[in-house]
Amino acid sequence: MIEYPPVDKMNDEQRISIVKNIFASVTDKYDFLNRFLSGRRDVVWRKRTVREMKFFKTHRFLDVATGTGDLALDCANTYEKVKVTGVDFVQAMVDKGVEKVSMQKLVERVELKWGDATQLEIDNNSFDVSAIAFGIRNIPDKIKALNEMKRVIVEKGQVMVLELTTPEPGFWRSIYSFYLNGVLPKLAKLFTNNPAAYEYLADSIMNFPTRKEFIFLMESIGLKNCKTIPLTFGICTLYIGEKQD
Ligand SMILES: C[S@@+](CC[C@H](N)C(=O)[O-])C[C@H]1O[C@@H](n2cnc3c(N)ncnc32)[C@H](O)[C@@H]1O
Numbered sequence: 001m002i003e004y005p006p007v008d009k010m011n012d013e014q015r016i017s018i019v020k021n022i023f024a025s026v027t028d029k030y031d032f033l034n035r036f037l038s039g040r041r042d043v044v045w046r047k048r049t050v051r052e053m054k055f056f057k058t059h060r061f062l063d064v065a066t067g068t069g070d071l072a073l074d075c076a077n078t079y080e081k082v083k084v085t086g087v088d089f090v091q092a093m094v095d096k097g098v099e100k101v102s103m104q105k106l107v108e109r110v111e112l113k114w115g116d117a118t119q120l121e122i123d124n125n126s127f128d129v130s131a132i133a134f135g136i137r138n139i140p141d142k143i144k145a146l147n148e149m150k151r152v153i154v155e156k157g158q159v160m161v162l163e164l165t166t167p168e169p170g171f172w173r174s175i176y177s178f179y180l181n182g183v184l185p186k187l188a189k190l191f192t193n194n195p196a197a198y199e200y201l202a203d204s205i206m207n208f209p210t211r212k213e214f215i216f217l218m219e220s221i222g223l224k225n226c227k228t229i230p231l232t233f234g235i236c237t238l239y240i241g242e243k244q245d
Pocket residue numbers: 019020023064065066067068069070071087088089090093115116117118132133134135138139
């Protein structure tokens with residue numbers, strides 16, 4: 001039985017290796033568990049993110065920590081002229097995504113490949129939009145990843161971060177905390193051979209910066225007009241910032 005240390009006790013290297021281990025171990029059930037455990041809210045949240053995207057120069061979108069490619073595919077299916085690149089540092093997740101791209105006959109416009117969010121092998125100013133969905137929480141050096149996402153977009157382009165967050169203290173936060181820590185790992189146990197992955201999930205959400213703190217991070221790297229869009233009672237938040245040199 002796998003056990004992971006609490007998030008606030010992991011050092012950065014340990015966390016990166018645990019994250020790789022977790023996603024390599026849940027790949028097969030990843031899409032199903034996302035839909036099931038979020039009551040299909042994850043689909044709605046990604047669609048909302050895609051609706052906020054603006055394509056005006058390169059008509060290209062970069063999906064960072066693309067996983068099995070859901071955001072990349074959503075974008076390509078919504079904007080017929082946009083070309084999409086997705087990168088992830090767990091090859092098993094990328095492979096699953098590549099299967100989905102080919103099943104949806106989008107190989108001409110969607111390329112998924114191995115890549116590290118903190119060291120993108122991509123030229124400056126290549127995309128109109130870069131986004132990361134449910135990925136930044138797992139990256140210890142968030143500033144480095146955000147800087148990379150900013151570097152690869154054009155001026156006036158958008159950096160978007162979609163992430164699970166906690167509602168403001170009060171009734172909904174208590175309910176949510178009970179679901180995350182009490183119910184979710186037990187449900188996950190029924191379907192995966194690595195239930196500890198879902199204990200890590202709960203822990204990582206509870207340890208994620210507040211909305212105010214995260215906006216501060218985005219502003220600290222020079223992103224402008226930063227805003228938050230809380231979704232579903234604030235259990236998810238879409239952050240958007242613009243690059244203006
Ligand atoms: C919760 S999944 C999200 C996947 C996808 N974006 C989605 O919307 O379902 C998090 C993903 O982030 C990836 N990841 C975490 N740290 C990364 C890094 N430094 N570089 C690239 N991918 C990373 C993991 O491999 C995993 O596939």
